[in-house]
Amino acid sequence: MDKGAPDAAAEFHDFFERHHVGLARLAHLLTGDADAADDLAADALVAIWHRWDRVRAAEHPAAYARGVVAHLARSRIRSAVRERRRVALFWPHRSEHWNGPDVPAVVDVQQALRTLPFRKRACVVLRHAFDLSERDTALALGISVGTVKSQTSKGMAQLEKLLGGDIAAELVGGRR
Structure with missing residues (x-):
């Protein structure tokens, strides 16, 4: 040593x-x-x-x-x-048996996140759940800032389709 x-x-x-x-x-x-x-x-x-x-x-x-x-x-x-x-x-x-929630109105954000391709999911999570800047997200993932912007935007658009626009906006505090 x-x-x-x-x-x-x-x-x-x-x-x-x-x-x-x-x-x-x-x-x-x-x-x-x-x-x-x-x-x-x-x-x-x-x-x-x-x-x-x-x-x-x-x-x-x-x-x-x-x-x-x-x-x-x-x-x-x-x-x-x-x-x-x-x-x-x-x-x-x-089996065609569904073990999901009985109430269709239940919003499962984690399930919605799992539907996103990995890069989109990582960008959305780092930008919105961890509140990282575009630059810090790019550094963490080894991609360009432009890629972070586009993947985050596309990922949020997919989440809005899955969860509804109001719910997705609430999840990120109204920020895009």
Whole structure:
């Protein structure tokens, strides 16, 4: 261990304490799975610890961490889709029974978010649930500011169709 290691460990501990809850919340919003969210946040923080020298030297370490969570969430979603396809090959007769809410008026924002493609969902969640700027969202996802603008706009338009314009506007505080 070098002389800087205790300082690095203390810095990482502070980073962990400040960002763990937010990273888990982001993972939950991206995957829709509360149980997987803590695992994803922990996996992201382990990956960050392994690259801590590089991360702490970055201009925006928190944006880097959100990018790691987004990448891990995307990988988990893709794995789940592949697994569902494999299962469907063996059990093609799916039940038509719906286990959803009995009341059709119930608005399920998480379900609506799950219908969005990953990039649109990530942009909407980071911009509106986390109140990040377009620039910070672009940094977290590794995309351009223009892409953030278009994906957020398209994602919100889809949510408005699914949830109704008034509900979607209320969710984001009237902001576009």
